[in-house]
Amino acid sequence: MERRATFRAPLLPWLLVLPQLLIVFVFFYWPSGEAFRWAFTLEQPWGGGREWVGWQNFLEIFVSTHYWASVRVSMIYAFGTSALAIVIALLLALFIDREVRGSRGWRVALIWPYAVAAPAIGMIFRFVFDARAGVFSLLNAVSPGFWDPSMNGTHAMVMLIFAGSWQLIAYNFVFFLAGLQSIPRPLTEAAAMDGAGPLRRMRDIQVPLLAPTFFFLVVINLTDSFTNSFGLVDIMTGGGPARATDIMVYKIYSDGFKGLDYSGAAAQSVILMLLVVALTFIQFRFVERKMRYR
Amino acid sequence: MSAIDLIGVRKDYGSQTAIHGIDLALPEGAFIVILGPSGCGKSTLLRMVAGLETITAGELRIGGHRMNEREPKDRGCAMVFQNYALYPHMTVAENIGYPLKVAGMRRAERQARVAEVAASLELGALLGRRPGELSGGQRQRVAMGRAMVRQPRVFLYDEPLSNLDARLRVQMRLELRRLHEKLGATSVLVTHDQQEGMTLADHLVVMKDGRVEQAGTPREVYSRPASLFVAGFLGSPSMNLLPAEVLEGGDTLRLAGGHLVRLAEPLAERGRVTLGIRPEHVTTGGLPARVEMVEDLGASVLVHAQLEGGAAIAFHSPAEAAPARGEELGLGLPPARLHLFDPTTGRRLAAVARAESAHRGLDFPVA
Numbered sequence: 001m002e003r004r005a006t007f008r009a010p011l012l013p014w015l016l017v018l019p020q021l022l023i024v025f026v027f028f029y030w031p032s033g034e035a036f037r038w039a040f041t042l043e044q045p046w047g048g049g050r051e052w053v054g055w056q057n058f059l060e061i062f063v064s065t066h067y068w069a070s071v072r073v074s075m076i077y078a079f080g081t082s083a084l085a086i087v088i089a090l091l092l093a094l095f096i097d098r099e100v101r102g103s104r105g106w107r108v109a110l111i112w113p114y115a116v117a118a119p120a121i122g123m124i125f126r127f128v129f130d131a132r133a134g135v136f137s138l139l140n141a142v143s144p145g146f147w148d149p150s151m152n153g154t155h156a157m158v159m160l161i162f163a164g165s166w167q168l169i170a171y172n173f174v175f176f177l178a179g180l181q182s183i184p185r186p187l188t189e190a191a192a193m194d195g196a197g198p199l200r201r202m203r204d205i206q207v208p209l210l211a212p213t214f215f216f217l218v219v220i221n222l223t224d225s226f227t228n229s230f231g232l233v234d235i236m237t238g239g240g241p242a243r244a245t246d247i248m249v250y251k252i253y254s255d256g257f258k259g260l261d262y263s264g265a266a267a268q269s270v271i272l273m274l275l276v277v278a279l280t281f282i283q284f285r286f287v288e289r290k291m292r293y294r
Numbered sequence: 295m296s297a298i299d300l301i302g303v304r305k306d307y308g309s310q311t312a313i314h315g316i317d318l319a320l321p322e323g324a325f326i327v328i329l330g331p332s333g334c335g336k337s338t339l340l341r342m343v344a345g346l347e348t349i350t351a352g353e354l355r356i357g358g359h360r361m362n363e364r365e366p367k368d369r370g371c372a373m374v375f376q377n378y379a380l381y382p383h384m385t386v387a388e389n390i391g392y393p394l395k396v397a398g399m400r401r402a403e404r405q406a407r408v409a410e411v412a413a414s415l416e417l418g419a420l421l422g423r424r425p426g427e428l429s430g431g432q433r434q435r436v437a438m439g440r441a442m443v444r445q446p447r448v449f450l451y452d453e454p455l456s457n458l459d460a461r462l463r464v465q466m467r468l469e470l471r472r473l474h475e476k477l478g479a480t481s482v483l484v485t486h487d488q489q490e491g492m493t494l495a496d497h498l499v500v501m502k503d504g505r506v507e508q509a510g511t512p513r514e515v516y517s518r519p520a521s522l523f524v525a526g527f528l529g530s531p532s533m534n535l536l537p538a539e540v541l542e543g544g545d546t547l548r549l550a551g552g553h554l555v556r557l558a559e560p561l562a563e564r565g566r567v568t569l570g571i572r573p574e575h576v577t578t579g580g581l582p583a584r585v586e587m588v589e590d591l592g593a594s595v596l597v598h599a600q601l602e603g604g605a606a607i608a609f610h611s612p613a614e615a616a617p618a619r620g621e622e623l624g625l626g627l628p629p630a631r632l633h634l635f636d637p638t639t640g641r642r643l644a645a646v647a648r649a650e651s652a653h654r655g656l657d658f659p660v661a
């Protein structure tokens with residue numbers, strides 16, 4: 001039976017979706033449209049007058065060494081976070097798959113970290129990695145300068161990557177576990193009969209069959225790291241020390257709202273948007289289509 | 295000598311017992327078929343032999359050595375799964391060669407061996423394909439190849455033919471049998487298809503509810519079923535089962551309609567029994583029956599009739615001499631062909647099938 005509502009009045013369906021459409025319009029299309037407009041104009045900080053300047057904002061960005069430094073740290077953060085989150089989630093899922101079969105309770109419990117707001121995670125990890133408290137203060141006492149994310153850019157980046165991947169691990173784990181449980185049991189049993197031990201089976205059978213899940217998660221993790229990392233950076237490092245964690249979303253915020261360069265920030269946000277669109281395109285075009293076995 | 299010995303082997307899943315202490319000795323080099331209805335524990339038994347399930351109690355020996363604690367790969371068994379379980383991301387050649395690769399065989403040697411096995415299964419042209427690009431019968435052969443390539447002592451098959459269509463199934467059945475002759479290893483095949491069991495087996499094991507009902511050659515099991523269950527499960531159409539009563543003296547039965555049936559040998563039991571006779575053994579005689587339905591099987595017809603007293607009976611008749619619906623006729627139950635069972639325990643009662651009594655044939659004194 002087809003489950004499909006039919007409406008007599010042609011207006012009613014539109015009215016029903018109107019609230020959703022309004023929300024999407026007000027919080028997505030309108031700001032995005034404005035961002036595009038601002039990116040090609042020059043806005044006076046104190047209001048009044050807006051001037052069409054063409055590609056000038058973009059040219060200024062592309063010659064800025066700060067901008068390229070920001071792109072670089074964004075890439076380090078995104079790839080570092082995604083790699084760590086995927087590898088750890090995959091290992092957890094592989095080992096738990098051997099014990100837990102189809103337990104829904106586990107999945108719910110393990111997806112919670114993903115639902116925790118980034119600033120809250122940021123606060124917790126700031127305390128965990130604080131150079132003047134806990135384990136790290138002891139280590140610093142033994143060997144001064146061993147760990148200080150407020151002074152050392154590399155330390156700050158490592159701290160951010162840990163916090164960011166902690167959240168993504170939960171998400172990735174759920175997908176990997178679901179993927180593993182959808183691999184027919186006889187396949188791993190056949191490999192066991194063929195003489196492969198547990199690690200060999202993971203390498204030869206389970207991991208290759210997880211390839212579709214793997215590529216899906218790479219794209220999702222990268223997108224997430226590029227866009228959703230603002231909360232973490234703002235709480236934990238504020239982009240410092242010395243711009244070492246000034247990743248693209250955070251730079252957009254600080255240029256626009258602290259430096260009051262709306263036009264430059266708008267141009268940067270357009271570039272970031274295009275990057276995300278490109279990743280999404282890759283996801284749909286290649287990953288979803290190609291990575292299928294039968 | 296036996297290839298596989300099961301000594302009091304039991305399997306519990308939590309509080310549920312799937313296999314209740316089975317004792318079996320499976321002969322070396324034989325084609326063994328484990329037959330039983332769905333859920334009776336056949337797969338569990340096979341998987342315990344393979345090492346894919348732990349053994350709760352008892353001992354498993356392969357080639358005389360205790361195997362309970364050994365890993366699957368150390369048991370010298372290869373297995374063909376119901377859905378073939380081919381690795382979907384590997385080509386046919388990689389699938390067949392995988393056991394050798396895991397064993398660390400060098401590439402050139404491995405390829406030669408794979409080519410040899412593939413040739414024997416007529417898979418030579420398909421070596422570069424993925425399992426997704428093969429037909430059911432081809433997948434079946436690849437699964438066979440993967441099992442053969444390590445030259446195991448024992449082949450285990452879990453319902454290997456159940457996913458094929460009827461014609462291919464018969465063809466693959468022959469192929470399995472031919473392969474068995476060629477390889478000379480011991481084969482153990484699990485199936486719920488009684489015809490498959492009858493045609494493939496040298497040694498047939500019939501299971502029910504986690505217990506062995508009967509084991510022997512298919513001929514033995516078919517002609518002397520040890521229980522009502524085996525009698526009904528083997529043969530298609532299945533054996534006629536009629537309620538009867540043993541009269542004083544023990545050599546005469548009274549059927550529900552009051553008619554008497556002479557036995558070849560006297561029974562020790564008195565009272566109620568179940569009388570069994572296969573449809574192909576019913577002859578003409580003095581037992582009145584009325585034809586209810588006639589099924590055309592092509593080569594012959596199967597007649598469903600009702601005996602006086604209400605019991606149903608089916609029998610074969612040549613297509614040319616097929617009776618019409620509603621026709622009254624007289625049936626004969628040759629004493630040598632009768633099987634007798636205890637209706638409460640289901641066990642076989644006495645040896646009645648003796649060749650020398652066959653000639654005594656058809657006398658049915660009507661009461």
Ligand SMILES: Nc1ncnc2c1ncn2[C@@H]1O[C@H](COP(=O)(O)OP(=O)(O)O)[C@@H](O)[C@H]1O
Nearest residue numbers: 307310312330331332333334335336337338339
């Ligand atoms: N993993 C399991 N957990 C619990 N019960 C099981 C499991 N596997 C099989 N069983 C039970 O054991 C019995 C025998 O199953 P199985 O060996 O698969 O039967 P068959 O292959 O003869 O159809 C069934 O009652 C089934 O429900």
Ligand SMILES: [Mg+2]
Nearest residue numbers: 336337338453
């Ligand atoms: Mg089964």
